[in-house]
Amino acid sequence: MTSILEPLQFAFFQKGLLVAALSGALLGFIGVYIVLRGMSYIGHGLSHAIFGGFAAMQLFAAELYVVGAGFWGVLSAISITAVARRSRVGADAAIGVITTASFALGVALFAKFGTSGPSFENALFGSILGISAAQIWGLVGVSLLTVAVVFLRYRVLLFTTFDPDVAQASGVRVARVEALLMIILSLAILATLTVIGVTLVAAMLVIPAVIARMLTNSFGRMLALSTGIGALCGLVGMYLSYYASVPSGTMIVLVGAAVFLVVLSITGARGLRRTAGLDSHRESVGTAR
Amino acid sequence: MTGTGVGEALVTLTDVSAGYGNTHVLHDINFAVREDQFTGILGPSGAGKTTMLRLLLGSLKPQSGTITRAPKLAVSYVPQLETVDWNFPITVFECVLMSRTARRILPWATPGEKADVASVLERLGIGDLAHRHIRELSGGQQQRMFLARALLRKPAMLLLDEPTSGVDFSTRHDVLHLLADLHEDGMSIVLTTHDLNGMAAHLPHLVCVNHHVVASGTPQEVITPEVLEGTFGARMEVLQHLGVPVVVDDSRAAG
Numbered sequence: 087m088t089s090i091l092e093p094l095q096f097a098f099f100q101k102g103l104l105v106a107a108l109s110g111a112l113l114g115f116i117g118v119y120i121v122l123r124g125m126s127y128i129g130h131g132l133s134h135a136i137f138g139g140f141a142a143m144q145l146f147a148a149e150l151y152v153v154g155a156g157f158w159g160v161l162s163a164i165s166i167t168a169v170a171r172r173s174r175v176g177a178d179a180a181i182g183v184i185t186t187a188s189f190a191l192g193v194a195l196f197a198k199f200g201t202s203g204p205s206f207e208n209a210l211f212g213s214i215l216g217i218s219a220a221q222i223w224g225l226v227g228v229s230l231l232t233v234a235v236v237f238l239r240y241r242v243l244l245f246t247t248f249d250p251d252v253a254q255a256s257g258v259r260v261a262r263v264e265a266l267l268m269i270i271l272s273l274a275i276l277a278t279l280t281v282i283g284v285t286l287v288a289a290m291l292v293i294p295a296v297i298a299r300m301l302t303n304s305f306g307r308m309l310a311l312s313t314g315i316g317a318l319c320g321l322v323g324m325y326l327s328y329y330a331s332v333p334s335g336t337m338i339v340l341v342g343a344a345v346f347l348v349v350l351s352i353t354g355a356r357g358l359r360r361t362a363g364l365d366s367h368r369e370s371v372g373t374a375r
Numbered sequence: 376m377t378g379t380g381v382g383e384a385l386v387t388l389t390d391v392s393a394g395y396g397n398t399h400v401l402h403d404i405n406f407a408v409r410e411d412q413f414t415g416i417l418g419p420s421g422a423g424k425t426t427m428l429r430l431l432l433g434s435l436k437p438q439s440g441t442i443t444r445a446p447k448l449a450v451s452y453v454p455q456l457e458t459v460d461w462n463f464p465i466t467v468f469e470c471v472l473m474s475r476t477a478r479r480i481l482p483w484a485t486p487g488e489k490a491d492v493a494s495v496l497e498r499l500g501i502g503d504l505a506h507r508h509i510r511e512l513s514g515g516q517q518q519r520m521f522l523a524r525a526l527l528r529k530p531a532m533l534l535l536d537e538p539t540s541g542v543d544f545s546t547r548h549d550v551l552h553l554l555a556d557l558h559e560d561g562m563s564i565v566l567t568t569h570d571l572n573g574m575a576a577h578l579p580h581l582v583c584v585n586h587h588v589v590a591s592g593t594p595q596e597v598i599t600p601e602v603l604e605g606t607f608g609a610r611m612e613v614l615q616h617l618g619v620p621v622v623v624d625d626s627r628a629a630g
Binding site (some may be wrong): 122198237238240241242244245247248251252253254255256258297302303304305306308318360361 | 393430433434450451452453454456459460462463464465466469470471472474475479481482508510524528534
């Protein structure tokens with residue numbers, strides 16, 4: 087019992103637990119939309135793009151680098167959507183070009199000029215060291231904003247996720263809703279980047295949502311379950327990372343993967359069937375040819 | 376009601392050419408959808424049927440020509456069944472309620488909305504399926520659910536993309552009768568089809584399209600070997616059965 091409570095005596099660990107749980111919950115919550123839209127690869131790409139902004143803005147914007155990186159992320163997200171929409175390049179290729187270039191820029195800037203913020207390894211794989219009060223408030227703020235947006239735009243987000251063509255035909259401004267989701271996603275990635283890490287954020291966007299989908303056929307319950315599973319993975323993963331002395335992000339993702347395997351063994355083929363179609367790219371009258 | 380459209384024009388296409396990028400799919404289209412119209416847009420794959428539907432819907436702008444529509448025209452669109460992910464985690468009720476997106480801010484349905492959805496589902500004969508997951512429905516029931524979602528908006532014009540594509544004979548029969556009932560109630564209906572005998576021959580009005588309007592009129596007027604050859608590029612024989620034209624392959628021509 088003493089050893090379980092041991093890490094809690096450290097203020098940095100308490101902050102780490104809070105941030106990990108909230109990060110997991112936030113990514114799990116947004117992940118439902120990302121997974122159901124077949125946009126998992128966008129989460130992966132965007133986190134890499136934001137890494138570039140993260141590195142660049144530390145050089146140019148000093149203390150305000152987080153704000154700069156946020157703009158960078160939003161800009162990347164909007165460029166990806168625009169390139170994928172307007173050109174013959176598919177979304178996956180557009181993401182591949184824009185985000186990997188941004189990531190490479192980040193690596194180059196890190197290598198050349200170093201950093202005043204988190205180390206290269208911490209930025210990639212997450213760390214609970216050096217979490218500032220501003221970061222916690224930033225995460226709380228982004229979480230509240232996300233919940234507010236989803237609450238107020240619930241029906242529009244659901245409609246455009248399920249059937250964007252008919253949503254468009256029914257007067258919903260689908261492009262605007264997509265941009266809104268991208269902005270929220272960018273902010274969420276940015277706010278969780280320091281704890282989960284660039285390379286692992288995408289996993290936390292996908293894993294809780296897929297597990298939740300295996301457990302329920304209801305969209306509302308999927309949102310709640312995915313948020314809860316994300317928080318649980320964050321909490322348990324952070325705890326285990328203390329004992330295993332490995333980066334927090336890796337342990338959080340490993341816990342998520344373990345939960346996935348447990349749920350898969352319980353739900354079996356039925357659970358897997360429910361996840362079929364999560365990668366579908368649909369085309370019809372409203373938007374495609 | 377004749378189905379050929381005698382009332383006010385709801386949407387009018389005048390000298391419209393349309394396509395994507397530098398490609399022209401439709402040329403010089405002159406076509407109007409009026410009140411009391413029930414029209415099938417008939418043509419082979421790639422002929423521009425869906426493009427025409429998009430022009431009517433307003434989701435595609437013409438490359439040239441003009442499109443005028445009646446003020447505050449309420450249009451509903453029913454997509455092909457295969458365009459959505461049927462594993463998506465929603466119930467029939469939630470899917471139909473999507474039509475009310477524009478009017479509401481809060482996520483949950485009001486008692487009035489619940490009653491409206493129940494009523495439209497009842498009308499389409501799937502009232503007892505409201506709380507089923509959409510995957511659990513048969514093809515015909517899925518089509519009815521999409522129709523329910525479209526009808527909840529109380530449209531003046533209903534557009535359907537290949538509503539009988541991939542459904543069995545009995546479902547096709549049901550859908551046809553359902554649409555005839557809606558038309559009787561005063562709704563203008565335009566659908567696309569390439570099904571000559573199962574669908575087109577039973578509609579009151581047809582427009583045959585192959586990048587331009589080849590012919591338009593009643594099935595008796597346009598389902599002729601000449602028009603079909605101009606539309607589908609193949610010679611077909613037309614027989615008459617109980618006053619309905621029946622198209623058969625002209626094997627002599629093929630041979």
